[in-house]
């Protein structure tokens with residue numbers, strides 16, 4: 001487990017002081033992946049540096065397994081840092097060493113005897129799916145494979161916490177997916193507490209159990225991923241599952257009549273409670289057809305989540321439409337947008353509708 005308590009980092013002094021981390025509290029439990037997201041300059045890199053104590057926090061505590069790292073003198077810190085394995089964006093592998101030799105380095109520095117080192121390296125490479133690449137040099141490996149070697153090296157000293165600082169940034173989607181799968185496996189098999197710092201929202205949705213949003217050095221939102229995705233009032237929930245533009249019958253030729261004669265609703269789809277045929281049921285309840293204008297739906301942690309944009313004929317009362325949708329377990333919010341905006345949105349549609357099984 002890793003606990004950050006009132007973690008504060010201020011650079012400079014007096015008039016020139018800048019507080020980059022501001023009384024930050026965060027706990028990641030064993031077997032949990034917590035993603036920390038935030039815009040550029042929010043303090044993500046500083047957080048990573050303070051967690052490993054490469055930067056000394058100005059105040060506050062970093063506890064790993066209940067032990068406060070900030071209270072330790074430099075000589076004891078080295079040993080305590082072994083509790084945290086780190087993986088960075090640049091894999092940081094030594095180019096003239098093989099994958100096995102790179103993984104072996106922390107064990108060598110610790111003075112582990114050669115026979116044990118070899119056994120542990122073999123076990124680690126097996127663990128990350130690279131047993132057959134032990135003797136390859138970094139330039140002979142793909143980006144994803146290099147990052148796997150980095151993860152194996154980070155695990156060499158059996159840490160209880162894994163800090164991933166933009167570890168998947170710059171990887172192609174396939175390699176990212178394979179690293180995400182590996183991190184989840186490690187979370188479950190080794191009961192690691194994983195602090196996953198990233199700016200990639202798609203990856204957060206794929207990997208995180210909980211998400212914290214960092215802004216100006218403070219955690220301004222924090223919660224379980226699925227809860228955030230089901231909370232339309234949550235900026236983080238919205239950012240994690242971006243709404244696709246409207247599509248379909250909002251055509252330039254106004255084939256279905258002027259868009260102003262219809263109300264447009266954004267419906268958040270919380271799959272565990274909503275019947276699959278909710279659109280048909282809502283239409284039936286209202287005695288008229290609702291139109292599906294666009295949707296972005298996917299499955300997270302086995303639950304269908306996402307947004308749909310629907311159009312309701314203008315003669316319907318807003319309260320009735322809302323009641324029909326809410327009655328089916330949906331969140332519904334009427335969109336204030338004029339026809340011109342809707343046509344623009346239709347033109348900017350990027351992706352086809354994803355169909356959820």
Ligand SMILES: Nc1ncnc2c1ncn2[C@@H]1O[C@H](COP(=O)(O)OP(=O)(O)OP(=O)(O)O)[C@@H](O)[C@H]1O
Pocket residue numbers: 011012018020038039040041042043044045046047199
């Ligand atoms: N050594 C330093 N001295 C003064 N200010 C610093 C120092 N390091 C970082 N900062 C400031 O702290 C703030 C947070 O920086 P940080 O690099 O942690 O943000 P970030 O969220 O990682 O951003 P990015 O996603 O762009 O890497 C920035 O405003 C930055 O200018």
